[in-house]
Amino acid sequence: MTVRANDVDYGRNGTVHYMIGDNRPVDPETSMSLFLIDRETGLITSNTNKLDRETLDRYYLPIVAYDNGVNPQSSTATVTVVVTDENDERPKFLQKIYRVDLSESQLSGPVVSVVATDDDVDDNAKLTYSIVTQNDLNFFSIITLPSNDGVITVYNPVDYENRSQRFFNLTVKARDANPNHFDIAHVEITVTDANDEKPEFLKKVEVITKDENIPENSLLHTFSAHDKDSPPNNEFTFSIADHADRFYVEQHGDYCMVKIQNGLDAQTLDRETSDQYTVKVLAIDKGIPAQTGTATLYIKVTDLNDEAPTFAKQYRPIVMEDEDPSHEPVITFSAMDRDTKKYGPPFKFELPPCKNPTCNENINRMFSLEFDPTGDGGNGTGKVMALGKFFREEQKFYYLPIIMKDMGGNNRLSMTGTSTLTIEIGDKNNNQHYDGFKEIFVYNYK
Template identity: 35%
Template sequence: MPPQFTKDEWFTEVDETDGTNLPEVPILTVTVHDDDETNKFQYKVLDDSGFGADKFTMVRNNDGTGSLKIVQPLDFENQLQSNGFRFKIQVNDKGEDNDNDKYHVAYSWVVVKLRDINDNKPQFEKSNIETTVLEDASIGNSLETFKATDPDQGGASKVSYAIDRSSDRKRQFHINENGTVTIQRSLDREETPRHQVKILAIDDGIPPKTATATLTVIVQDINDNPPTFLKDYRPVLPEYAIPRKVIEILATDDDDRSKSNGPPFTFRMDPNADDIIKASFKVESDNKGANGDGMAIVSSLRSFDREQQKEYLIPIIIKDSGTPPMAGTSTLTVVIGDINDNKMQPGSKDIFVYNYAGQSPDTEIGRVYVYDLDDWDLPDKKFYWEGLEHAQFKLDEDSGMISMKSGTHDGKYHLRFKVYDRKHTQTDVPANVTVTVKTIPHEAVMNSGSVRISGISDEDFIRVWDYKTQRLTRSKADLFKDKLASLLDIERENVDVFSVQLRRKHPPLTDIRFAAHGSPYYKPVRLNGIVLMHREDIEKDVGINITMVGIDECLYENEMCEGSCTNTLDINNLPYMVNANRTALVGVRVDVIAQCTCGARNFSTSESCRTSPCYNGGRCIEGRFGLACQCPAGYNGPRCQQTTRSFRGNGWAWYPALEMCDNSHLSFEFITRKSDGLLLYNGPIVPPESDEVMVSVTNVYLFC
């Protein structure tokens, strides 16, 4: 009996293929009626039977049915294919090579309708555009317009535009809905002369597809930078030297010298310089020096005595040859070199040693001090113990450096030395040193507050000798400690200024780290907050200039890291010594390191009980499967956090600032009896002054 399709025409609707990716599953299954009990059905698509026949094939299934499969890509955007396909299929019931027996062959039509999918990226008219702009171009200035279209949805697809922020970390450019790129933040050729901005065109398909183009912005120079010294000159002029040439000074300019915005430079002393500077030095401009770039020759006009003044600051105005020209003032520091022309007198010194976790190694803690107006005469001196050497301390006879041995217990140690000066044949001049050793626990360091101060070195901060008045005075460290105790309303002994570290020498920048406790140690957010709220009083009473409260190397966006940035506290077992003649401080070496990761969700760093992962007095226990925390009542988080908090009236909670992450997500649940209230605040504690450059770490408040 002959076969017969159960339908004269079969219909199916399918998605166009995504590129050359063809589906494995059939798109249509056909059935055949045949009165014979045994048949060998064979199916095929008839070539040239209709448009699209070459894009499909028929296969026989185990149950005798036939399935239609796609063998070539289908493209809705092809105008010939967008209306679909119609072609014939056939079946014979005697197997292969029996098509000639027309009695055993049947035919049917297949109609395939094609559905559009989002298989095409938008297409830019121009995928690479280069433009130039002056670095002083105004905010909002238009640069170029990108145009992209999308062939999907019959050309009706909508395209939106964006900037890939990985190519514009400082968000200096903006693109609007029409594809026009404008300047969003000011440009600086000296910082970035060439920008490669990735422009994204995103269609409205599901899921959307994105195309990328590149805008190259070449920033052209204007003469907006004054020239400065080529390097940090600090010439030494020996005391009592007759008038002479001190130094030759060269200049540099960040602007583009090929645009004539640089040399030749001219130099002159600032007419507003102090009279003593004008009477002591002269500055001459040599226009032909430095191969025509110009240089300054600085000479002395008299001799100097270091014991009267150690250094002199000479303001020098440097002008470039740009249009219009730029001029700036750089300061030359002339150091008066010391000659051993004064006899020494007996001296005494106090050294305070913070022993981190009681595990300090053998460490230098400061030099033996004798009163001597000279300070470059160390090669002429020898240092000795007076009597027997102390078991816990060592002395370098040539340098006078005292070292404390590992394992030294807390307490006060009185050391006695004598000093010899071969230049003045002085012998046995006594020098007494009092060493105070105090253990600072790990908890104190982890809960420390911090400030960064400018214009004062680490030695200046702990110094008790005023060179100008030749008198003893209280150190800034002591005054700072008093002020903290007063603000926190605690005993002075409960405050530790345990780390003073010089971050930059010229001009000086110093980091101070401190801890305070009642019973437990106060949290850093509280310590920094108190300092910030009373910053002006602290600056006035202590005599310092605070430029940062809560040291944060991630504070300036994209400076240390591009994108996510997290501060980590690096505590070094090697102490940090500050030696200031009559005093010395041996503190904990603590550095804030910027790590380019999102600390809010980075769980890859291995933990140990040493990092104090358990909060609120929880006890840390390390086991086979990691660490665990035994928590006091009321603290039920995995690290003994308090996961719920209730407020009455104007109560509030104070938390550390949010981490700087490319993408952040914060969620919390709340229930309240009032209709409105401030739930979350992340910002400065006090409003900044209009003319100040002081910055502070923002903190999070929660009000209910």
Template identity: 30%
Template sequence: MKLGKVEFCHFLQILALFLCLSGMNQAEFSRSRSKPYFQSGRTRTKRSWVWNQFFVLEEYMGTDPLYVGKLHSDVDKGDGSIKYILSGEGASSIFIIDENTGDIHATKRLDREEQAYYTLRAQALDRLTNKPVEPESEFIIKIQDINDNEPKFLDGPYTAGVPEMSPVGTSVVQVTATDADDPTYGNSARVVYSILQGQPYFSVEPKTGVIKTALPNMDREAKDQYLLVIQAKDMVGQNGGLSGTTSVTVTLTDVNDNPPRFPRRSYQYNVPESLPVASVVARIKAADADVGPNAEMEYKIVDGDGLGVFKISVDKDTQEGIITIQKELDFEAKTSYTLRIEAANMHVDPRFLSLGPFSDMTTLKIIVEDVDEPPVFTSRLYSMVVSEAAKVGTIIGTVAAHDPDASNSPVRYSIDRNTDLERYFNIDANSGVITTAKSLDRETNAVHNITVLAMESQNPAQIGRGYVAITILDINDNAPEFAMEYETTVCENAQPGQVIQKISAIDKDDPPNGHQFYFSLTTEAANNHNFTLQDNKGDVTPSLSGAVNLY
């Protein structure tokens, strides 16, 4: 198998390095050109270049130029007739050659991480004719790596999360360090990972940088965050290797591993009986060490004698149980209630059911406090009737009120005069008997709506109100009246019996079966034989009319 020019060059360089490291300081190697060199139309036998190893350690810090190697042609007899020329990358600026001896030196400090090798070309010229005595040869100066770069975590610092209670060996995050040294030469770029801070909770795989949990049952409620320091060291972690570090902040995320718990087995609240329906009686809260959805809960009243009187709901923001009134409270009817309340998680993790029920119970006792209430009437509305013919002092009816409090204070009555401006009625302050105080007229006011006040004798500020509707019964105390004043004209040629006017009457009274009027001419008019009056009897319409006829 034939090797190409570049492959063969690399082979020679590697072999030279090996021999150099084995103690051969001036071993020489030759490489023949595959093509003949033509000059002046004649074919020359091919010549050979001879040179040392061309490997240069990076980061040379000496003051003198660094010796790289020696170029030599077998044509050179050492008489000074051959001149060596160097060209290509870095020629003259970085690399110089002694034109007489072929020795190559580096004049600047080289950095493999900036440039790993340089490609140059060498020529051997006849000093007198300046003609090539060898074909131009290309060779490579490779910069030999030293361990001058520490591993770096380009993506650090890291943050990661892992569920609490995770089993040992659960992967958390992978960290990666890079080393700018040559990965193909030695161990300068071979990195291993170790954990400097974070044991015994976490570990790191030396080769991959994968961080894993190292302790079972890590509890977020005990500690929710850990700061890890991870080291990456080259030279496979051996002494003399360079290292770099990064931090990893690991947060334990919550799982629902804690049931709700009431801080107390029982609670007691005092509530005034006057508290309106829908008012908040109490707020209770079961503690849950979890957070977020894992701490969400619902409350229920599961037992007790207040099931229909109170209800409980949850405040979504605070997770409190809010107890409110559904029915009015009455100290005189019931002085206390007992509720059995349950708090339960809404989102239960089946993995932790073995820890027990994710709910808790407590007892809530509500004491109803007595409030000094105003007197209460036996009826919200009293309906009474009285004749308009009733005499002053006639009894119409009686109202009754009592103090609902345990003290049962005596009650005194009065009429709210804003509802009886004309003072038609009186009430007995002690008995509640209502009587007439003035003559009544149904035609003026058929119904009187009055308000009766009942106040406690011991505390006049406590006033109850009762409402009375008094209907006035009609009597026939009004004479009929003609509906209007009549004025009638008649033509002189009117025929006898012709109706010339119809008349009607009204009555302010209101008998149950309606009015029935009877019409007749007065004594004076009866003597006038030119006219007659016809009475339409039996018609019981509100206004009956008679007919005046021409006789």
């Protein structure tokens, strides 16, 4: 730049010259002035190539203007020299290594911020961040903020259960407008486990067949499960989801044994109540929130001959008193069996012999039983006959025990039971009226 001063005198007295005054900026190594000024024109020029804006961005020059008179007059002004920026500085990361944990449950969003600085200013100091390692770009990206910071984000979820995704070492570059001006940092990302895996049964569905009436604590089936999470998220307990009154589990590490106990009906398996069961076995882990795996055990209950025949319906025959009953049967009955047909008809009926505890000699003298194996389509029927007259005033009801056998009655697997037929004696108006009496008390209050 050029400085200029005016002097209103004439001739030598008005001729102005320039020089740099005391306290001028000098090169600390050579003590030479960093700036020069032309004595005649006032042109200020640099006397060095060592100006560094990042060290000192401005200089203050005391410029003295003086005339050429016998007694020179002078004045001093200060010139401020501002050093403009040149893109001569490289970015530098504040840290060379960043370390951060990332939960696999984080599906997207910021992971860590990285910061680099550039001693240049304005556009020369604007930075751009990038991830150099290509494989890491499958999961991570980096954003350059207006504040000149970089933010690494995850956009594709990582999976802790995949061992190759438990640790990432990202190489991050920060560069300014000059492609040759850059710095490198490393970001170590350790993936932590989240409870995102539920326990898995090795086999989720099992179908078994069991006889009814099996003993309590019998083993039905064994299930195994595993959880791909890490401790404690991979620890789990087994339980029964339904029919817990009848079925229970014994756990041994990562497998459990499904067993049976008497249910609310005091039985283990009863085909006549239910011929199949669906049991849900749960494996519930200890993570927060807990994850649950499910297996299903289908139990088909096979029949045993554990049910004796009973009357096909509720019979309640009536025999009228004081009549000859020999011409008509009291009742013809049939039977049913809750077991399957394999253990059901044909049936056999008989009265208990008198040596049987259920025998009542009086009843056996009053009734007889005729068994017809061809009745009820070959299932067998029984016909009860009265052997004499009855009088209601003597006895209103007779209870006739009838022995019933299934599977023809002669099979070693036959089931025998006793059903009781209630026979009512019908009333006739066959008694005369007669006088009666009754004593009463009368209280007289005065």
